[in-house]
Amino acid sequence: MLADMTESRELDGVGSHLACFHGGNLIMGGRLLDNDTITQAGIELSEACFNTYTSTAFVSLFSLSLAGSSLN
Secondary structure (H helix, E strand, O other), X not given: OOOEEOOOOOEEOOOOHHHHXXXXXXXXXXXXXXXXXXXXXXXXXXXXXXXXXXXXXXXXHHHHHHOOOOOO
């Protein structure tokens, strides 16, 4: 389960943006252990994070600024 911990040491079911790094860790661990279930879970988490980030306006605008485009 990916979650944040509150100051009162209770689990909050909403993970922070850093939870997206767990996908890569699961992929590497699954490959190391030759466990396709763990690898697939990492791939699915990574894809979900990718889709979330690319669907936000900030990322879209940031990508345009990197490409040298303007909004005018």
